[in-house]
Amino acid sequence: MNIDDSILSSCLFFTSNRFARSMTKMAEDAFAKADLSPTYSYVLVVIHQYPGITQKELSDKLSIAPSTSTRFIDKLEEKQLVQRKSEWKETHIFLTDEGKSLYEELNQYFEQLYGQYVSLLGKEHSEQLTKLLHESSEILKKGK
Numbered sequence: 001m002n003i004d005d006s007i008l009s010s011c012l013f014f015t016s017n018r019f020a021r022s023m024t025k026m027a028e029d030a031f032a033k034a035d036l037s038p039t040y041s042y043v044l045v046v047i048h049q050y051p052g053i054t055q056k057e058l059s060d061k062l063s064i065a066p067s068t069s070t071r072f073i074d075k076l077e078e079k080q081l082v083q084r085k086s087e088w089k090e091t092h093i094f095l096t097d098e099g100k101s102l103y104e105e106l107n108q109y110f111e112q113l114y115g116q117y118v119s120l121l122g123k124e125h126s127e128q129l130t131k132l133l134h135e136s137s138e139i140l141k142k143g144k
Contacts, residue, residue, distance in 0.1 A: 023117070026113060026116055027113055030110075031113075034102065038113075040075065041109070043058070043069075043072045044103055046058055047082055048095055048100070053092065054090050073093060081095065082094065082095055083096050
């Protein structure tokens with residue numbers, strides 16, 4: 001079977017993963033000073049935006065499995081950045097004072113990441129790409 005490069009450039013699966021790897025590297029570099037991976041940073045952002053969020057709600061917002069969110073919360077709790085508070089059968093998650101302080105620091109890393117990809121892709125292209133990826137993700141999520 002003779003496969004040329006066109007299968008690589010015309011395949012959504014391949015190109016989206018290639019793009020994701022590039023963005024992951026860029027994000028890891030931007031968040032390196034926080035001693036926290038970009039994924040954990042997004043968990044903190046969601047908890048900051050929704051104080052008292054449940055694990056199920058957090059999982060839904062981040063499109064991750066509940067078991068994955070448990071690992072994230074456990075690690076963030078270990079670092080004393082979040083705390084769990086049980087209320088009846090539900091557990092709610094809050095930022096600690098240390099988590100709130102780190103959240104403020106994370107904003108500069110988000111700005112750095114944004115600035116870096118905008119400088120490479122251009123603002124309009126970045127915004128269009130983000131919008132298309134978000135809309136496409138929503139469509140694929142509903143199609144499952």
